[in-house]
Amino acid sequence: MDLKPDSKQLELLVQKAGEGDEVAFGQIYDLYFEKLYRFVYFRVNHREAAEDLVSEVFIKVWGKIAEIQEVSSFNGWIFQIARNLVIDYYRSRKQNIDISLLENVLVYEDNMVDKTNMSFQQKAFLENLQHLTEEQQLVIKLKFLDELDNPDIARILGKSEGAIRVIQHRAINELKSLLK
Amino acid sequence: MTEQELEKYISQMFAQLPRKHFVVPKPEHAWQRVHAHIMQTRRVQAEKPSLSAWKYLLLPRTYIRIGATVTVVILALTMIGGVASAQPGETLYTVKIAAEQVEKVLATNEEAKIKVGIRHARRRLQEVKTLVEGNKDGKVVAETLQALKTTTDELANGAVAVSETKPELTTKATELAVEQEKVLTSVESNAAPDLKEAVQDAIIVTKETITRLAEGKSEDVKGVATAPVLAEDSKPSATPTTTLKTTPASKPVASKKIKKDPLPAAEVDANASIGADVQIDEVVIIDDNNNPEPVE
Numbered sequence: 384m385d386l387k388p389d390s391k392q393l394e395l396l397v398q399k400a401g402e403g404d405e406v407a408f409g410q411i412y413d414l415y416f417e418k419l420y421r422f423v424y425f426r427v428n429h430r431e432a433a434e435d436l437v438s439e440v441f442i443k444v445w446g447k448i449a450e451i452q453e454v455s456s457f458n459g460w461i462f463q464i465a466r467n468l469v470i471d472y473y474r475s476r477k478q479n480i481d482i483s484l485l486e487n488v489l490v491y492e493d494n495m496v497d498k499t500n501m502s503f504q505q506k507a508f509l510e511n512l513q514h515l516t517e518e519q520q521l522v523i524k525l526k527f528l529d530e531l532d533n534p535d536i537a538r539i540l541g542k543s544e545g546a547i548r549v550i551q552h553r554a555i556n557e558l559k560s561l562l563k
Numbered sequence: 564m565t566e567q568e569l570e571k572y573i574s575q576m577f578a579q580l581p582r583k584h585f586v587v588p589k590p591e592h593a594w595q596r597v598h599a600h601i602m603q604t605r606r607v608q609a610e611k612p613s614l615s616a617w618k619y620l621l622l623p624r625t626y627i628r629i630g631a632t633v634t635v636v637i638l639a640l641t642m643i644g645g646v647a648s649a650q651p652g653e654t655l656y657t658v659k660i661a662a663e664q665v666e667k668v669l670a671t672n673e674e675a676k677i678k679v680g681i682r683h684a685r686r687r688l689q690e691v692k693t694l695v696e697g698n699k700d701g702k703v704v705a706e707t708l709q710a711l712k713t714t715t716d717e718l719a720n721g722a723v724a725v726s727e728t729k730p731e732l733t734t735k736a737t738e739l740a741v742e743q744e745k746v747l748t749s750v751e752s753n754a755a756p757d758l759k760e761a762v763q764d765a766i767i768v769t770k771e772t773i774t775r776l777a778e779g780k781s782e783d784v785k786g787v788a789t790a791p792v793l794a795e796d797s798k799p800s801a802t803p804t805t806t807l808k809t810t811p812a813s814k815p816v817a818s819k820k821i822k823k824d825p826l827p828a829a830e831v832d833a834n835a836s837i838g839a840d841v842q843i844d845e846v847v848i849i850d851d852n853n854n855p856e857p858v859e
Contacts, residue, residue, distance in 0.1 A: 405601060412597065416590040430588065438593040442600045501580075508576045527577045552566075559569050 394454040401449040408448070412441055419465050422529055426469045436472060440465045459538030462531065466539055511561040519554035522547060651690055652703040673725050677732045680718035681739055687711035688743050691765075695750045701757050708761045712768045715740065719772045726776075737776040744769045 393414075399407035419440055424433040443464050451457060501509075512520060525536045533551070537544045649655035663683055670676040687710050694704045722736035744766060751762045 405598075408601070409594070412594060413590065416593065417587050420587055430586075434588055434593050435596075438596040441593070441597045445597065445601055445604070505576065505580055508573075509580070523573065527574050555566055555569050555573070558573065559566075562569075 390455065393457060397448060397451055397454045397457055400445075401451060403449075408445060411444075415461060418529070419461065422462060423465055423469060426466075427472055432472065436465070436468050439468055443468075456534065456538060458531070459535035462529075462535060462539050507562070511558055514561055515554050515557055519550055519557065522550045523554050526551065650693060650699075651707045652700060673721060674729055674732060677718065677721045677725065677729075677736065680714065680721055681735055684711065684714045684718050684739055684743070687714050688746055692746055692750055695754050695758070695762075698755065701755060704754075704758055705761050708758075708765045711743075712765055715743065715768060715772050719775050722776055733776055737773060740769055740773045740776060744773065 393411075396407045396411050396414075400411055416437065419437050420433055423436045423440075424430070427433050427436065440461065444461060451460070512523070515523065521540070522536060525531045525539065526533075531539070533544050533547045537547045540547070647659070649659045663679075663686075666679050666683075667676070670679045687707060691704065691707050691711055694707060718736055719740070722733045726733040747762055747766045747769060751759060751766065754762045
């Protein structure tokens, strides 16, 4: 499944969905479902809740898709909705959780067996990752794990693209010095 | 290692790390919920009436029609500055009256209704003054005087009804009625001979209104609240027990003065002749059906 549709394809789908084309919206759903599920699941750590939240994301998208002016921001927008719903999910449970901490949950196996099976390089990489600031880890994960572009990350985190570039640049430099 | 190489390395490392046990559920399950929502929104949209713009004005008296009327009137008032200063007999005056009707409809509680009534009564009074001073057509003046009497009557009914809960509004209405009497009295001297009677009529109604406001009794509850006052041995009742017929509030009453029958209102016979021993200072109003209405 191509998780990164080219901009023209996405533009066409968004335009059609905005006009009420359910088939086009279904295609957008297929393109984003897994990605969004992964994004949400690792933040709520609950299968059913994640599934509910993802369907809620698409319900919100359907309601607003006709208002989208710039399709280029669609990717960031849909993840922003997902992130906001995760925040609401914790609010509704009256849990005060720092979303940045939540987004730094370990997506990778941390049990002993798998750690033993990890190569030296992988172990070193994970350890070095822990030396980055929370913000740097978050940006790196959104970029390399969730495969989001800088404008999307900027939108999700409510920062400018420039700020994201700076955080990313510093994180990579930090990793560079740690990996020497 | 360059930055690009390092980025590639990080990307590879992330891809190769053993991921947590992670099962993506079947997308169809969540889609059912999304699809149900889409169907629901489609149903709601289908149920909405889709009429062309002009048809909204032909709809029965609904909120849509009221909304459309409000919009039209507001637009008219915004775009045409002359509407606010339009005088009776002028083309734009109908728009002004339509706007006032909308104001009345939008006034949902008693307080708002009275405030609107005060504002409208002031306008009518000013119009009468302007028309008489400008020697305008007698028919137009007479119609405006009639409108003034109706507005004053409606205002008095409302103000009396809230005299206990909102005495300040009753006071304002009384002040207006007093001012109205003064203005009409001064207007009377300038009025053309054929209009004098109509102006005098309006003065009488105004005086009666002042009396009603001062006594804090509503003319609309004829035969109900007044009966126990007049008949000492009768008890207050929520239902009309008299032979008197009530006059619809919207229908302006004729202001013929007659001597008041001394019998309690509950026993008044509308067809009975008036005796010579009645008090001259007590008056009742005769409506169009020749039924007496006691003013206490």
